[in-house]
Amino acid sequence: MNIRRILFKNFGLRMAALAIAVVVWILITGKQRTYEEKAFEVAVEYFNVSRNIDVRTVRPDQVRIKVRGTTKEIRMVSADDFRLRVDLAGVKHSKRMNLFTEDFLKFPPELEIISIHPKMFEVEVEEFMRKEVPVRVRYRGRMRPGVVLLSRTLNPEKVTVFGYRTQIQDVTMVNAEKDVQLDTIERTQTLRIPLQKTEDILRFEDTDTVEVTIEVENRNAGSQ
Structure with missing residues (x-):
């Protein structure tokens, strides 16, 4: 059996098929590696609120973030993948808190944060009180x-x-x-x-x- 003949049989067709496969692979890989940016509105949430306090104001009550990722990642993500949650466990008295948005923001780790606006938000909690007073x-x-x-x-x-x-x-x-x-x-x-x-x-x-x-x-x- 002529090994050389077997190896080079239909050599042109084989090289053409290989070239097409390489081009397709480059196109697919290149498409996956293209990057996009997208903005989302994320609402401020709070939990573990003590019975003797009330959250009076949250300013602003939502923030705008812009993220960057591959085209595939950006198309798969939605606003539900971002959370901005403040744990109020242990807060028992009236206070006003100025918090950094980035410290409480949860988002898919494969994405990159491009911008956050505003960078800080305010949460004001007020303590409830009962008092007996005379009627006039x-x-x-x-x-x-x-x-x-x-x-x-x-x-x-x-x-x-x-x-x-x-x-x-x-x-x-x-x-x-x-x-x-x-x-x-x-x-x-x-x-x-x-x-x-x-x-x-x-x-x-x-x-x-x-x-x-x-x-x-x-x-x-x-x-x-």
Whole structure:
């Protein structure tokens, strides 16, 4: 058997096929190694929030990042592959934190971060507070002639308000929404009046109304 003849049989066709294979390989490899850039909007998340605090503000609440990778990598990635999460475990009191975005950003390791905007974000947490304060009711006018005011009582005399510590600590009392007009009262009666909820108060813990009992003696009725 002529080995030389076997090796060089259809030599031209073999070389052409090899050349085509090399070109295809170069094209495929070159395509995989081309690079692209893409921008994503990533929302700021937080977790492990203590029951006695609230996250009041996150500024900004999302950041814009631009990444670089191969064409294949960029086409396979989505916004869900990027996370910006802040662990608030251990935060028990009011505070304002200025944090570096890069320290909390999680992204696919094969990608390169080109830019981050902004480079810092702010998280403000506020401690909740409960406080017992007295209820105040305003009285207007005078009793009519012949009608004697014997007593006036409030139920409850105090209420517990709930809100952010920086605001609740300055609340010293709660007012009734309406005044009691004494000149309209001719007999003993109990009025239910809503309490005034200011912007400092998130809610009333027990009740949001006060009962005002006005006890009177109507001497006019007895003389008729």
